[in-house]
Amino acid sequence: NAGVTQTPKFRILKIGQSMTLQCTQDMNHNYMYWYRQDPGMGLKLIYYSVGAGITDKGEVPNGYNVSRSTTEDFPLRLELAAPSQTSVYFCASSPGTSGSTDTQYFGPGTRLTVL
Amino acid sequence: GQNIDQPTEMTATEGAIVQINCTYQTSGFNGLFWYQQHAGEAPTFLSYNVLDGLEEKGRFSSFLSRSKGYSYLLLKELQMKDSASYLCAAMDSNYQLIWGAGTKLIIKP
Numbered sequence: 001n002a003g004v005t006q007t008p009k010f011r012i013l014k015i016g017q018s019m020t021l022q023c024t025q026d027m028n029h030n031y032m033y034w035y036r037q038d039p040g041m042g043l044k045l046i047y048y049s050v051g052a053g054i055t056d057k058g059e060v061p062n063g064y065n066v067s068r069s070t071t072e073d074f075p076l077r078l079e080l081a082a083p084s085q086t087s088v089y090f091c092a093s094s095p096g097t098s099g100s101t102d103t104q105y106f107g108p109g110t111r112l113t114v115l
Numbered sequence: 116g117q118n119i120d121q122p123t124e125m126t127a128t129e130g131a132i133v134q135i136n137c138t139y140q141t142s143g144f145n146g147l148f149w150y151q152q153h154a155g156e157a158p159t160f161l162s163y164n165v166l167d168g169l170e171e172k173g174r175f176s177s178f179l180s181r182s183k184g185y186s187y188l189l190l191k192e193l194q195m196k197d198s199a200s201y202l203c204a205a206m207d208s209n210y211q212l213i214w215g216a217g218t219k220l221i222i223k224p
Contacts, residue, residue, distance in 0.1 A: 045212070
Protein backbone atom coordinates (compact mmCIF):
# COMPACT_ATOMS: atom_id res chain seq x y z
CA ASN A 1 0.00 0.00 0.00
CA ALA A 2 1.27 3.46 -0.89
CA GLY A 3 -1.01 5.02 1.76
CA VAL A 4 -1.80 8.69 1.06
CA THR A 5 0.00 10.25 -1.89
CA GLN A 6 0.07 13.91 -2.87
CA THR A 7 1.25 15.71 -5.98
CA PRO A 8 3.04 17.95 -6.60
CA LYS A 9 5.62 18.06 -3.78
CA PHE A 10 6.54 21.67 -4.48
CA ARG A 11 4.94 24.45 -6.53
CA ILE A 12 5.45 28.15 -7.05
CA LEU A 13 2.44 30.12 -8.28
CA LYS A 14 2.01 33.70 -9.35
CA ILE A 15 -0.74 35.79 -7.78
CA GLY A 16 -4.03 35.13 -9.54
CA GLN A 17 -3.05 31.74 -10.97
CA SER A 18 -5.06 28.60 -10.22
CA MET A 19 -3.99 25.04 -9.51
CA THR A 20 -5.21 21.71 -8.22
CA LEU A 21 -3.45 19.77 -5.49
CA GLN A 22 -3.96 16.06 -5.97
CA CYS A 23 -4.54 13.55 -3.15
CA THR A 24 -5.08 9.82 -3.50
CA GLN A 25 -5.38 7.08 -0.88
CA ASP A 26 -5.36 3.33 -1.48
CA MET A 27 -6.56 2.21 1.95
CA ASN A 28 -10.29 2.33 1.10
CA HIS A 29 -10.80 4.98 3.78
CA ASN A 30 -14.14 6.75 3.93
CA TYR A 31 -12.97 10.02 5.47
CA MET A 32 -10.53 12.43 3.82
CA TYR A 33 -9.23 15.83 4.92
CA TRP A 34 -7.24 18.81 3.67
CA TYR A 35 -5.15 20.82 6.11
CA ARG A 36 -2.76 23.70 5.80
CA GLN A 37 0.23 24.19 8.11
CA ASP A 38 1.79 27.62 8.48
CA PRO A 39 5.10 28.15 10.35
CA GLY A 40 4.57 28.32 14.11
CA MET A 41 0.87 27.51 13.78
CA GLY A 42 -1.22 24.43 14.27
CA LEU A 43 -2.76 22.54 11.37
CA LYS A 44 -5.94 24.19 10.10
CA LEU A 45 -8.72 22.16 8.48
CA ILE A 46 -9.74 23.47 5.05
CA TYR A 47 -12.28 20.89 3.85
CA TYR A 48 -13.21 17.33 4.67
CA SER A 49 -15.28 14.51 3.19
CA VAL A 50 -17.01 11.56 4.87
CA GLY A 51 -17.54 9.67 1.63
CA ALA A 52 -17.76 9.95 -2.13
CA GLY A 53 -20.06 12.79 -3.15
CA ILE A 54 -20.05 14.40 0.32
CA THR A 55 -17.85 17.35 1.26
CA ASP A 56 -18.00 19.98 3.99
CA LYS A 57 -16.15 23.12 5.02
CA GLY A 58 -13.58 23.18 7.76
CA GLU A 59 -12.16 26.13 9.66
CA VAL A 60 -10.49 27.97 6.74
CA PRO A 61 -12.32 27.14 3.45
CA ASN A 62 -12.19 30.55 1.75
CA GLY A 63 -10.25 30.55 -1.51
CA TYR A 64 -10.44 26.76 -1.91
CA ASN A 65 -12.77 24.19 -3.42
CA VAL A 66 -12.89 20.39 -3.27
CA SER A 67 -14.68 17.48 -4.88
CA ARG A 68 -14.93 13.78 -4.00
CA SER A 69 -16.13 11.81 -6.99
CA THR A 70 -14.42 8.56 -5.88
CA THR A 71 -13.40 7.00 -2.56
CA GLU A 72 -9.73 7.27 -3.51
CA ASP A 73 -9.35 10.86 -4.73
CA PHE A 74 -9.87 14.19 -2.99
CA PRO A 75 -8.40 17.08 -5.03
CA LEU A 76 -8.09 20.59 -3.61
CA ARG A 77 -8.57 23.48 -6.02
CA LEU A 78 -7.05 26.94 -5.48
CA GLU A 79 -8.67 29.67 -7.53
CA LEU A 80 -6.98 33.07 -7.87
CA ALA A 81 -3.96 32.29 -5.70
CA ALA A 82 -2.96 34.89 -3.09
CA PRO A 83 0.26 35.25 -1.02
CA SER A 84 -1.77 34.32 2.09
CA GLN A 85 -2.15 30.84 0.61
CA THR A 86 1.59 30.21 0.85
CA SER A 87 1.73 27.20 3.13
CA VAL A 88 2.31 23.46 3.39
CA TYR A 89 -0.80 21.50 2.47
CA PHE A 90 -1.44 18.06 3.92
CA CYS A 91 -4.06 15.59 2.83
CA ALA A 92 -5.13 12.93 5.33
CA SER A 93 -7.53 10.00 5.48
CA SER A 94 -9.13 7.85 8.15
CA PRO A 95 -11.16 4.64 7.98
CA GLY A 96 -14.41 6.07 9.35
CA THR A 97 -15.31 2.67 10.81
CA SER A 98 -15.20 3.96 14.39
CA GLY A 99 -16.71 7.27 13.44
CA SER A 100 -14.59 10.36 13.41
CA THR A 101 -12.26 9.37 16.25
CA ASP A 102 -10.22 7.12 13.96
CA THR A 103 -6.53 7.83 13.50
CA GLN A 104 -5.77 10.09 10.56
CA TYR A 105 -3.02 9.10 8.12
CA PHE A 106 -1.21 11.93 6.39
CA GLY A 107 0.31 12.34 2.96
CA PRO A 108 3.82 13.81 2.51
CA GLY A 109 2.55 17.34 1.87
CA THR A 110 2.69 19.94 -0.90
CA ARG A 111 4.82 23.03 -0.31
CA LEU A 112 3.15 25.94 -2.10
CA THR A 113 4.58 29.42 -2.54
CA VAL A 114 2.53 32.24 -4.06
CA LEU A 115 4.56 35.21 -5.31
CA GLY B 116 -12.97 29.97 21.73
CA GLN B 117 -11.11 26.76 21.15
CA ASN B 118 -7.46 26.66 22.06
CA ILE B 119 -4.54 24.29 22.49
CA ASP B 120 -1.41 25.34 24.39
CA GLN B 121 1.91 23.52 24.38
CA PRO B 122 5.49 24.72 24.81
CA THR B 123 7.22 25.93 21.66
CA GLU B 124 10.51 24.15 22.22
CA MET B 125 12.17 21.77 24.69
CA THR B 126 15.68 20.37 24.95
CA ALA B 127 16.63 17.04 26.52
CA THR B 128 19.60 14.70 26.67
CA GLU B 129 19.92 11.35 24.93
CA GLY B 130 18.89 8.55 27.29
CA ALA B 131 16.85 10.85 29.54
CA ILE B 132 13.11 11.29 30.05
CA VAL B 133 11.06 14.26 28.85
CA GLN B 134 7.44 15.28 29.47
CA ILE B 135 5.63 17.48 26.95
CA ASN B 136 2.53 19.16 28.36
CA CYS B 137 -0.62 20.21 26.55
CA THR B 138 -3.66 22.09 27.82
CA TYR B 139 -6.81 22.31 25.78
CA GLN B 140 -10.08 24.19 25.68
CA THR B 141 -12.67 22.94 23.21
CA SER B 142 -16.41 22.99 22.61
CA GLY B 143 -17.12 19.45 23.67
CA PHE B 144 -14.46 16.77 23.78
CA ASN B 145 -14.02 13.52 21.90
CA GLY B 146 -10.45 12.65 22.72
CA LEU B 147 -6.87 13.85 22.66
CA PHE B 148 -4.32 12.86 20.00
CA TRP B 149 -0.53 13.11 19.91
CA TYR B 150 1.32 13.09 16.61
CA GLN B 151 5.05 13.17 15.82
CA GLN B 152 6.32 15.27 12.92
CA HIS B 153 9.92 15.18 11.74
CA ALA B 154 11.12 18.30 9.92
CA GLY B 155 9.80 18.43 6.37
CA GLU B 156 7.67 15.33 6.81
CA ALA B 157 4.05 14.43 7.50
CA PRO B 158 2.64 14.00 11.02
CA THR B 159 2.42 10.38 12.20
CA PHE B 160 0.08 9.07 14.90
CA LEU B 161 1.46 8.34 18.37
CA SER B 162 -1.46 8.04 20.77
CA TYR B 163 -5.15 8.64 21.48
CA ASN B 164 -6.70 9.17 24.93
CA VAL B 165 -10.39 9.64 25.63
CA LEU B 166 -10.57 8.39 29.23
CA ASP B 167 -8.62 9.74 32.19
CA GLY B 168 -5.36 8.03 32.94
CA LEU B 169 -2.10 6.85 31.49
CA GLU B 170 -1.70 4.86 28.27
CA GLU B 171 1.71 3.23 27.81
CA LYS B 172 3.09 2.21 24.44
CA GLY B 173 6.73 1.18 24.57
CA ARG B 174 8.98 4.18 25.27
CA PHE B 175 6.06 6.59 24.84
CA SER B 176 3.20 7.16 27.30
CA SER B 177 0.32 9.62 27.17
CA PHE B 178 -1.77 10.91 30.07
CA LEU B 179 -5.15 12.63 30.11
CA SER B 180 -7.11 14.53 32.76
CA ARG B 181 -10.46 15.60 31.31
CA SER B 182 -11.43 17.62 34.38
CA LYS B 183 -8.26 19.71 34.08
CA GLY B 184 -8.19 19.92 30.28
CA TYR B 185 -4.65 18.58 30.41
CA SER B 186 -2.55 15.95 28.73
CA TYR B 187 1.11 15.07 28.58
CA LEU B 188 3.32 12.92 26.41
CA LEU B 189 6.15 11.15 28.21
CA LEU B 190 9.15 9.96 26.23
CA LYS B 191 11.62 7.63 27.97
CA GLU B 192 15.14 6.51 27.02
CA LEU B 193 15.40 9.32 24.52
CA GLN B 194 17.12 8.60 21.24
CA MET B 195 18.48 11.05 18.68
CA LYS B 196 15.75 9.97 16.25
CA ASP B 197 13.16 11.37 18.71
CA SER B 198 14.21 14.88 17.66
CA ALA B 199 10.98 16.12 16.08
CA SER B 200 7.94 18.26 16.70
CA TYR B 201 5.17 16.76 18.83
CA LEU B 202 1.66 17.91 17.99
CA CYS B 203 -1.20 17.84 20.47
CA ALA B 204 -4.73 17.82 19.00
CA ALA B 205 -8.10 17.75 20.76
CA MET B 206 -11.26 16.56 19.03
CA ASP B 207 -14.27 18.81 19.59
CA SER B 208 -18.00 18.05 19.66
CA ASN B 209 -18.12 18.21 15.83
CA TYR B 210 -15.37 15.58 15.64
CA GLN B 211 -12.95 18.11 14.22
CA LEU B 212 -9.35 18.18 15.43
CA ILE B 213 -8.09 21.41 17.01
CA TRP B 214 -4.31 21.39 16.70
CA GLY B 215 -1.62 22.94 18.84
CA ALA B 216 1.34 24.63 17.16
CA GLY B 217 3.62 21.78 18.19
CA THR B 218 6.55 21.38 20.55
CA LYS B 219 9.95 21.13 18.89
CA LEU B 220 12.02 18.62 20.86
CA ILE B 221 15.80 18.89 20.54
CA ILE B 222 17.84 15.93 21.75
CA LYS B 223 21.47 16.53 22.68
CA PRO B 224 24.07 13.74 22.92
